[in-house]
Amino acid sequence: MRKLALSSLVLAAGLSGCGSDDNGQTNPEVLLTSELKTSHSYEDIADAAVWQSASDASLDLLLVSLEGDGLALFDSQGQQVLHAELGEVTSADLRYQITASNGDSIDLVALALPDEQSIAFYSIAHQAKAEPELLSLGELALDFAAEGLCLYKNTTTSELSVIGVSDLGIAKQYKLDFDGANINSTIVDGTGLPQAVRELNVGGKLSACAVDDETANLYIAEQNVGIWAYGADAENVKERKLVDSVAPLGHLEEIEGIGLSYQDDGQGYLVVADEGAGLLFYQRDDLSFSAQTTVVGFDETKTLAVARDGLWLGNSELEQPVYEKLAYASLNTLPELASAPITSSLSHRELSNSNIKLVKSNGETEAVDDDGDAADDPAFWLNQDEPSASLIIATNKQGGLMAYNLDGQLLQYLQEGEPNNVDLRQNIVNWDGSSFTLAAASNRELNTISLYQIQAASNGQEPIVKLPALGEQLDQDQLVSSVDEVYGLCMYLAADDTPYVFVNGKNGVIEQWRLSPSEQGIHGQMVRQLQVESQPEGCVVDDQTATLYVGEEDVGIWSFNAEETASGEATAFASVDGQQLVADIEGLTLYDDGSNKYLLASSQGNNSYVLYDLNQQNQVVGSFAIIADDQQGFDGASDTDGIVATAAYLGEAYPEGLFIAQDWYNVDPNYALQNQNFKLVSFEQIRQAFELP
Secondary structure (H helix, E strand, O other): OOEOOOOOOOOOOOOOOOOOOOOOOOOOOOOOOOOEEOOOOOOOOOOEEEEOOOOOHHHOEEEEEOEOOOEEEEEOOOOEEEEEOOOOEOEEEEEEEEEOOOOOEEEEEEEEEHHHOEEEEEEEEOOOOOOOEEEEEEEEEOOOOOOEEEEEEOOOOOOEEEEEEOOOOEEEEEEEEEOOOOEEEOOEOOOOOEOOOEEEEOOOOEEEEEEEOOOOEEEEEEOOOEEEEEEOOOOOOOOOEEEEEEOOOOOEOOEEEEEEEEOOOOOEEEEEEEOOOEEEEEEOOOOOEEEEEOOOOOOOOOEEEEOOOEEEEEEOOOOOOEEEEEEHHHHOOOHHHOOOOOOOOEOHHHHOOOOEEEEEOOEEOOOOOOOOOOEEEEEEEOOOOOHHHOEEEEEEOOOEEEEEOOOOOEEEEEEOOOEEEEEEEEEEEOOOOOEEEEEEEEEOOOOEEEEEEEOOOOOOOOOEEEEOEEOOOEOOOOEEOOOOOEEEEEEEEOOOOOEEEEEEEOOOEEEEEEEEEOOOOEEEEEEEEEEOOOOEEEEEEEOOOOEEEEEEOOOEEEEEEOOOOOOOOOEEEEEOOOOOOOOOEEEEEEEEOOOOEEEEEEEHHHOEEEEEEOOOOOEEEEEEEEEOEOOOOEOOOOOOOOEEEEOOOOOOOOOOOEEEEEEOOEEOOOOOEEOOEEEEEEHHHHHHHHOOO
């Protein structure tokens, strides 16, 4: 790695005074003026970024790309401390605490080098009474010229990627890995060259991009059209949305730069530099327009960088262009920002979430037949004679039930209705004294409970067999529910071997049905109703303790006594806190190996799973996320709905059992979007991640 020293070719300072023309000012009575200027001017100044010190704000650095003059570094007071002649540099971005497998950690700088069709990477450090250090970490060869770029570090998984944007309307995203010496592309093509995991054909000329790591939103500025919001994860491709457009439909004119100001209260702003419209501010949470202003002495506002105490703005139209700092105290004099002032902006360093453990997916099922929101909830059937021949039973809520083997191969697709959730109980005593496996599913097509028998996939027999329902409330041999729309479902096997099914609706009503096998079918009778205030879905029953756990999506997890004669009183188990348990709460499942018993919850809002120790007063063990194993060709899991776990020994691949999670955004090894599926994780990985007994 080479160290970049202070260049001897430093231009003399040439500072332009502030003008007094407030033409175009949104609030003419509020004149905003800068308080600092960079000490050196360059012929062309372009995109910039701010590195914030973890220990001393006075050590913060402004990194300014200078097009043909390379890169200049200025201290927090605007004094130049380094000039690196790197050829044409047009864009810069930073992320913090990038960790290699050997434990080495760096703060990372990425620079766009369009002439070389590459992105250069450097580590950056700055200590008191010393020059800043930039150490080369190699370059990423591109097949296009990226004039702009932005980095993204997933706050849940710490996975790193870079997005390059071009004048030709194309944006490409690359997953990155730090090996301790270089930054490399995680995915390469057959010749070993970096391969993009996503390509976006946005449209016209792209002038800038920025990523909100906390909300996983990627913002791309299409210069003469507007600002687009995309999902930032290559595995979590949300439909793009238009944040704002150019006049006359919107507030913009010609977008040049964008940045993000993060507040310690979770709020903040998307900040836009527009050549004609000046500075514009949008709320981070809902992207609503907040304010628009101009700064005295700026004929055009083209580039910006967010600092902890203000905005550095590129004044590129001066005879001797410089960056100038506008303090947040000045910005807060705008009436539009008075109700939500910018007090200080956090760096991405403060957004990292190191408390979430990471486990790799060990396998996956084949994708479901239907696109869009289709796969939802899995259940697990243990083949007690041959555990490695066990089955995954899962729902395609657009068409039916699937049975998969543990290699993820589809063995059966029973097309019937719109099953949302599914659960099963084994060793149900039949009318003739034999035993069988009974499964139930919530069918949204008819607002019913469908019943099935699950059996081994051997001797040519199909694993899922439809069973007729009997009773007073029937539709097409199914039990008709009175909830507004059947949604979540789980089963319970009581101590006297009576099977039950719980089904909930979007109105918060939870029904309990007693099931009684007979020679003609399964008789169902609704025996009681429970209630939560808003929409529930995920539920699971601990048969040993007769405890029903229900997830109220935006509120938390409740427990009820599962006995049909018990009171309907709910007990709070865990609340949505926006940090660990983040709405929506989706799937719930149990893991019980005889010694350890855990409740697991899908925390959909931050793409993680929370683990509660039921043997230790329900204390939180921690959270984990499922990430990709790119070498094996398995992607991670995100926006998970249903989950299920088993502690059974399933062979060498899953010696301590299995955790299965629905994956909303499923991609193939080349990151092409596929229909949804289910991810498989060895529970041994989860135990080791938390160092559990």
